[in-house]
Amino acid sequence: xxxxxxxxxxxxxxxxxxxxxxxxxxxxxxxxRGELFGFLGxxxxxxxxxxxxxxxxxxxxxGSVSVLGRDPSDDPVETRRHLGVLxxxxxxxxxxxxxxxxxxxxxxxxxxxxxxxxxxDGWTHRFGFRDQLDTLCTDLSRGQRQKVMITASFLxxxxxxxxxxxxxxxxxxxxxxxxxxxxxxxxxxNTVFLxxxxxxxxxxxxxxxxxxxxxxxxxxxxxxxxDGRLLDAFFDGVRSx
Amino acid sequence: MSAGRADGLFWALFREEWRxxxxxxGGRRFAAFPAFVTLLAAAALYGLHVVGTPLADxxxxxxxxxxxxxxxxxxxAFVSSDALDSLLGDVTLLLSSSRTLPxxxxxxxALFLLKDALxxxxxxxxxxxxxxxxxxxxxxxxxxxxxxxxxxATLAGTFSLGLATTLVGIGLGRRGVVGRVLLAGCVLGVxxxxxxxxxxxxxxxxxxxxxxxPLRAVVALVTVSGAGVxxxxxxxxxxxxxxxxxxDRFDALSERLGDPLAARSLLExxxxxxxxxxxxxxxxxxxxxAVALLELVSRVVGEPPAPAIALGAIxxxxxxxxxxxxxxxxxxxxxxxxxxSVGDVFRAKALGFALLxxxxxxxxxxxxxxxxxxxxxxxxxxxxxxxxxxxxxGVTVLLAGVEPNEFLFDTVLFATFTLCVVVxxxxxxxxxxxxxLTATLAxxxxxxxxxxxxxxxxxxxxxxxxxxARLLHDS
Numbered sequence: 001x002x003x004x005x006x007x008x009x010x011x012x013x014x015x016x017x018x019x020x021x022x023x024x025x026x027x028x029x030x031x032x033r034g035e036l037f038g039f040l041g042x043x044x045x046x047x048x049x050x051x052x053x054x055x056x057x058x059x060x061x062x063g064s065v066s067v068l069g070r071d072p073s074d075d076p077v078e079t080r081r082h083l084g085v086l087x088x089x090x091x092x093x094x095x096x097x098x099x100x101x102x103x104x105x106x107x108x109x110x111x112x113x114x115x116x117x118x119x120x121d122g123w124t125h126r127f128g129f130r131d132q133l134d135t136l137c138t139d140l141s142r143g144q145r146q147k148v149m150i151t152a153s154f155l156x157x158x159x160x161x162x163x164x165x166x167x168x169x170x171x172x173x174x175x176x177x178x179x180x181x182x183x184x185x186x187x188x189x190n191t192v193f194l195x196x197x198x199x200x201x202x203x204x205x206x207x208x209x210x211x212x213x214x215x216x217x218x219x220x221x222x223x224x225x226x227d228g229r230l231l232d233a234f235f236d237g238v239r240s241x
Numbered sequence: 242m243s244a245g246r247a248d249g250l251f252w253a254l255f256r257e258e259w260r261x262x263x264x265x266x267g268g269r270r271f272a273a274f275p276a277f278v279t280l281l282a283a284a285a286l287y288g289l290h291v292v293g294t295p296l297a298d299x300x301x302x303x304x305x306x307x308x309x310x311x312x313x314x315x316x317x318a319f320v321s322s323d324a325l326d327s328l329l330g331d332v333t334l335l336l337s338s339s340r341t342l343p344x345x346x347x348x349x350x351a352l353f354l355l356k357d358a359l360x361x362x363x364x365x366x367x368x369x370x371x372x373x374x375x376x377x378x379x380x381x382x383x384x385x386x387x388x389x390x391x392x393x394a395t396l397a398g399t400f401s402l403g404l405a406t407t408l409v410g411i412g413l414g415r416r417g418v419v420g421r422v423l424l425a426g427c428v429l430g431v432x433x434x435x436x437x438x439x440x441x442x443x444x445x446x447x448x449x450x451x452x453x454x455p456l457r458a459v460v461a462l463v464t465v466s467g468a469g470v471x472x473x474x475x476x477x478x479x480x481x482x483x484x485x486x487x488x489d490r491f492d493a494l495s496e497r498l499g500d501p502l503a504a505r506s507l508l509e510x511x512x513x514x515x516x517x518x519x520x521x522x523x524x525x526x527x528x529x530x531a532v533a534l535l536e537l538v539s540r541v542v543g544e545p546p547a548p549a550i551a552l553g554a555i556x557x558x559x560x561x562x563x564x565x566x567x568x569x570x571x572x573x574x575x576x577x578x579x580x581x582s583v584g585d586v587f588r589a590k591a592l593g594f595a596l597l598x599x600x601x602x603x604x605x606x607x608x609x610x611x612x613x614x615x616x617x618x619x620x621x622x623x624x625x626x627x628x629x630x631x632x633x634x635g636v637t638v639l640l641a642g643v644e645p646n647e648f649l650f651d652t653v654l655f656a657t658f659t660l661c662v663v664v665x666x667x668x669x670x671x672x673x674x675x676x677x678l679t680a681t682l683a684x685x686x687x688x689x690x691x692x693x694x695x696x697x698x699x700x701x702x703x704x705x706x707x708x709x710a711r712l713l714h715d716s
Contacts, residue, residue, distance in 0.1 A: 100491035
């Protein structure tokens, strides 16, 4: 299959263990290009491990992984060139300013200066943090640091973005702006893989939702499916544990 | 809070410290650390005794080291929250319980201080006292066995004094100009008293160990307790710094270096607490130790015939401290969200290290000029400095990646690194201290320098695939 025709994300029978702990137990999943895919799961369900496998940070013990038509573990650096990644628990470096951090990301991702400036301008406008561009990141609030990390993960306007709990620490206005942006972003045939445990967020903006349970895909549905509410599907699994 | 609850919190803090260390540094292997400390300290003290160092001098040095350790422990726990975050990642300590629970901040900080004093006394200071007792047995100084409990008490007092001094310093430093003037006055007062020969040290915990006398013991106890109470009273856990802004320096630096990662590393080093001065201070300490060692050797076996070689070898140890500062805020995981390989990160670190190497070089030059060496000796020692520096850098990266502070507590890693240092340094160190610099020796030293440099480069090359595989297959 041509790289451009392949699904944005595909996992087939993927297993991953950390010592005695089984993180993924035969996970199979496919996400098409242009989807805003919500990846739901309880704490410890394996969401972060899945993202690490998809972004070439880890290799699976068994099974196959494909991202934009390539196996990320074959060439993780090249794979990540085409991806945006927003980890759940990551702050920008403490002793550089947001402006400097964006310049750093721009250089690593080969974004020309003019384009970079325009995109930084757009994001500082969207998130209203222009005044903090020259403040050391260590002195920013948690919410401001989250805005910096979100901006950094979208600076190169990637075809596929993995974002883990992007709304954390953002105020309600910023949450709404980000949600609107994500919907808009996927309308241009980009793919967003949104990992969250906020069912309402997934229900509100995602075009499709997968529920991860015990390292497997327990449910895969569109939020407007008529066979019950997403929240019920999510809690059914939790209750059965 | 009732006494019972305070007691419970104290032991909870104690357990937390243990689990934190065990989790960070080798899991169950960390339990072997006190035994390792005992063996290492005993070997060092016995070695110093064999080369003629009076045990009294070694024990004075031991107290000085413990004081510095107390200062550093206080600084890491109470000041350098960035360093702590970098080291520990996203963790919440019981120390911050007062934000969410009905526990007084001041009380929890007092318990935290007491916990540190007890924890480090048991884990580090008791093994040191045991090592001294062992050396006492081996050298026929049985009085050291009898005085081991006193030694443990004075080491604990010295450590607590260091911890409290840091707290007093931080507390005053955060109280505006008046506080800083007072702090400067205190420092100048102590330095002046020492300069004028006021017997300050005699009334310190070390003074109590050196010559026991009840008055000294009481004064030392009051001094340590007083410093602790003052530090606790002055320290403001809610202190918040104003947001610092700075103009963009990244682009110009990145352009000049041709490596954005190296530029970022150097900027972080420059802007973090202590800035580049940290590197200079570390080098100055190593330089001071090197000069003191040469003077000691002079007293014991006579003037070293080729001191530049010994200085080149010892000053190259700054490679480790410099790399430590350069990686203070690093984690390989963070870079793996960007199109960067582990090799890219190590290459950037090598560039940053090369740019900071002149600091260690200046230390070598200064000590060599102070001791007085010929131009040829200076050149040979300089080549050795470069070779050993490259070797230590490569070996450190290979063993510890970008987290060299793991050496401090991972017994196996520390032992491996120590072995690598000993194998490389001891032959040239001994040669430099006992042999005159003939053409043959110079050629041998240059050859060893080149060999060590090559091993360092090979280790660095091997490090990238090793760490890449380790991260990818983490399980």
